[in-house]
Amino acid sequence: MTKVKSILPIKPLKSKNILEGAVMVFFGFLALYPLFFVLLTSLKSNTDVIMNPFGIRTFEPLNYITAWTVGKVGEYLLNSVITTIITIALQLLVIIFASYAFGKLRPWGSSVLFAITLIGMFVTSEMTTVPNYMTIKNLGLMQTRWSLILPYTAGGLIMGTYILTNFIRALPRELDEAALIDGAGIWDIIVRVDLPLIVPALAALVIYNFNGVWSEFYWALIVVKQDHLKTLPLGLINFQSQFTSSYGVLTAGLMILMTPVITVYLFFSKYFIAGISAGAIKG
C-alpha cells in the first residue's frame, strides 16, 4: 500500500472550522495562561504577589538576580546540564536498541520479557529509594555524578521502551521487505529504513524524559550532599520555608528552571516535521 505522510491540509478551511479554530485557540490560551502567570509573578515584589495576584504594580527583575545568587543557579546549572545530557544520551541509546529488539527483531521469549519489564513501571519511590542508595554506595559511586545519572537513566527506560516498541511494531513490514529485496543488510535496514520513521516518537520521548531528569528533586536531595554536584531543583528549596515563602523569587527560580526545558522542547519539536518529510516514500 502506498504511504504518504503529509501535513498539508486535507480539506480547505470552511466556516465550520472557524468554530473549531476558536475552540482550539481557547484551549491554547488555557494551556499557556498559567505559564504566563508564573512569569508575571516572577516580576513582582512579594507583597505585590499577595496583594494583587493577577495584575502587576511593581517591577522587580531583581528577583531573578536573587534567584540566581541565593538559589546558586550559577553553580548548579552546569551540573544539571551535564547530568541531564548524559542521562538522555544514555537513555536514547539503550531505549532504541531495546525497542528495536522488542519491536522488530523479537528474539525468542521477548514477549514474555516485555511483559515483565512493564511491571517495573509501577515501582514506587519507597520501594526503590533505600535499595538504590545502598547499591550506589556499594558501587562506590557516592559523591560522583553517576549516583544521579545511573538511577535517572534506569528510571526513564521502561516507559520509553514501551512507547517506542509500540511505534516500531506499528511500522509496516513492507519497507523492510523492500529494502531486503534491494539488497540491504541487517544494519542498513535498521539505520536507513527504520530509524528515520521513529524519529517523531523519539523526539517526543526526549522532550518528556528531559523534563523528568532536569526537574528531578527527591532523589537528588537524598543522594547529593556536596555543592559541586547539586542540580538546579535543589537550589529552589532556598525559597520555600516553613513559615514564609517569597513567591516572587521562587517563581523567578522556576522560570530559570523551566527555560531550558522549554527551549529543548521548541528545538526538538522541529524534528517532528523533519522526521516526517524525511520518511516520505512513494512507490
Next chain:
Amino acid sequence: MLGKSFSFEDKRKILGYFFLLPFFIMLVVFMFYPIIESVVKSFTNWSGMTDSFEFIGFRNYIRIFTDMPEYWKAMSVNIKYAFIATTVQTSLGFLLAVTIINLTRRWQNFFKVSLYLPVIIPAAAIAVMWRYIYTPDYGLINQFLRAVGLGRFAVAWTANQSTALGAVIVSNTWRYAGFTMVLYYVSMLDISKETLESARVDGAGRWAQIRYFYFPLTRGATEINFVLSITGCLRAFDIFYLLTGGGPGTHTKVVSMWIMETAFQSFKFGRALAMSIVLFIIVVVTMIIFRAILAPKDDFQ
C-alpha cells in the same frame, strides 16, 4: 514472505539479545533488585531507620486486608480518580489531535507547542499556579465568578468535599491532555492520506472519518494512553499533595499518601512496603486487563 531468509531471521533474533543486554542490566540493578528487596522487607517489621529487622510473616499483609479501612477508602478515591481522569484526558487529547491534524502547518506547530507545554512544567510551578487559581478569597476562578455575578458558586475548590476531587482532575487534565494529544497526533501521522482521501471522496463526513478511520487506526495510541494514565492515577501523589493535601480531612487522600506517612512518619517501613506491593499488584493486574481489552493488531493497512 521472506522465503529464503531463514538464517537471516535467526541472525536478527540473536542480534536482538545483544540489543536487549544493556536494557536488562540497568533494569535488574535499579528496578528488579529493589523490588525483590522490598518484597523481602515487607515481611519484616523494619522501621526504616536502622539495619535491624525481624521477620513477621504475613502480618503486614493480613493487617492491610483486615484492619486498614483507610487504605481501601483511599483506594476508592484512586479508582474513581483513575476512571474519570483517564476518560477525560484521553478523550480530550484525541479530539484535540483530530482537530489539529487537519489544520495548516503553522497552526499545528502553535498548538503542538502550547498544548504540550503544561507537561513539562515542574510540579512546584504547578502548585504555585493552581493555588492562585483555586484559592477561595482572591483566586482566579472565584474572582471571575464574582465579577460575572455568580458569586454564590465561589467555593473553596480544593477544600470542599464535593469539588476537591474535581479540582484535582481539572488540574491533571490541563497538565496531561497535551501529552495524550501528542501521542495521538504522532499515531495519526501514520494514517495513509490516500485512505482518508478516498473516504472523503466516497462521501464520509467528519464524524464518519473519526469513527471509521481515526479512532480504530490509533488504537495503539489509545492503549498507551489508557495504560499510562490509569496506572499513573492509581499511583498519584504529587498533585494531590500539592493541591488538596488529601483534604478536606481524608476525602481526597490517596493510597500513596498513606504509604508515605506510614514509611516516613510512623517509622513502619516494612508495613509501608507491604502497602506498596499491594498497590503494585493491583496496578499490574489493572494493566494486564486493559492491555487484553485494548491490544492493537500487529499488522494493519
Next chain:
Amino acid sequence: MLKRKMLKRTKITFIKKIAFIIAQVMIVASLISACSGGGQPLVSIGAASESNGEPAETSENLPEAAAEDSGLDATPFNVENGAVVRFLHIYPEHADAIAKSIEIIERDYPLTVEVSVTPWNEVTKTIQTASASGEMYDTFFQWNSQVPGYDQSGLLLDLTPYFEADPTWEPNFLNEECLTQYANLDGKIMGIPLRGTGVFIIYNKTMFDENGWTIPGTEEELAELCEKIIADTDEKITPIMAPGKPNGFQMESARAKIFDHIVYMAGEIENPLRLTDRMIDWQGLYAKSGEIMKDWYQRDFFGKNPFGLEREEGQTVFFTGTASMLLCNNNELIALRDMNEETGNYELGSFMWPAPKDCDETLFTSAGFGDGWGAWAGSKYPNAAAAFLRGMSSSEVMTIWANQERCVVAASGIVYADSLQQSFADQFARSGKYRVVPDYNTGNLGTNRSQVFVDYMTDDTMTADEFERQINELTRKAIEDAEE
C-alpha cells in the same frame, strides 16, 4: 527509481546528522564528566581554628568532669582530633543565622562543621535514608515529637553525661521545663531545644480601637466579640482568621485550646493517660470540643472558608484588613512584620486564648519548645557532636536567633527587641504546664486526628460522638502499633 534514491539520500544525511549530534554529545559529556567526577575535598564552612581550652585528644571516652568558671564556651568535651561534624538543618531561610552560629562554634571548639540543608517537610525522609544506609548526620534538626521514635531505633546520642561534665550547660536554658519538655526520656537528655512554637492570637489593634472593641477576658466573651464584629461590620470582617489547610491546621489548634480548658474543668488535666497520650476513652470531652468548634464555624466566626485557606492566605486576609484577629505561629513573626509594613501598617497586639468563665486558669499547654537538635549515637565523633550542641545553646548563638530571626529561644536572659516577640515570650512562661508528652512513638497519629477533625467539621452527617469514637480508635491503634 531515481526518486527513491534521492529520498534515500535525504534520509541518510538526516540520520547522519542525528548520529553526529548524539556522538558529539556523548564525547563532550564523557570528557566533562571525566574531569569533574570522583572525589573532591569536602566543602566546609570555615577551617578548624585554634582550640580554646585544653588540647583535643582522640578519645572515645566521655569527658572528664572538668568544670571551669572561665566562661560558658571554654568547657572541654575532649573533642576528637580532626573532628568533622556533619550537620543537617532545615532552615534555608535562616541560612545566615546558621552560618553565624557555626562560625562561633568553630571558633570556640576545635572542630569543622559540614552543613547540609533540606526542606522542613523532607527532613524525616532525609534522616531515615541516611540512617538506613549507615551514613547518618552527626547532628541534626528534630522535633520533640520525633524523639521517642528516633530513640526506639537507637538513633540518638545520650547527652546526659555531657551535661554532667559541664554544669554550666543547663543553666543556659530558659527553665528546667524547656529541657524536659523537649527531649527527656526516662531522665535521659536526648536533645536540646532551640526555640518555642506556639499558636497565638494577634489582633489588629488599630481596627479594635476604631470600632471600640475590647480584648475578651473569657471564652464566652470571645464568642460575643465575634458576634459583635460580624454585626458591626455587616459580615465584612472575619472575626478570627484561622487557616485550616492542610489538615485543619490552625482550626485544629483552636479546637485544642478549647479542649484543654474543657478537660481542665472536668478534672482530667493531670490524668496520666492524658499526659502520655494514651487516652482512648474521652467520655464525651473530645466530642464537646468538636461541638463548640462546629458551632462557631457555622456561625461564621472563622469566616466562610477557613479550611480552604493556607497560612499565607490567612496572613494576607489579616493584613489587608479583612480579618480582625489572626491565629498564627510565633515563628511567622518576621513575615508578619514585613507584610504589615507593606500593606496595612496596623498596630498589632496579642493575647492568649481565654479560658471559659468558670475556669480558674488560662492554659497554654500546647505551646512549648519543640524545635531543636539532636546528635547521632553512631557518630564517629560523639564528643565533637556534643560540643557542637553545647555551642548552639550558648547565649551568644541563642541571641543571634532571638534578635536576627525573631524566634522565642529556649535560652535564659534574653531581652527581645520586638514588642510582639516579647509578649509571645511572656506568654511562653506559662507554656507547657500539663503538656502532653507521649512516651511512645505516635507516628502519624497527630495528622490522622486532625484529618478526622476536618472530616467532622465539613461533613454535615457526622455526629460529635462519631467524631470522638474515631479519635479514640486512632489512639488505640497507634498505641498497639508502637507496642508491636
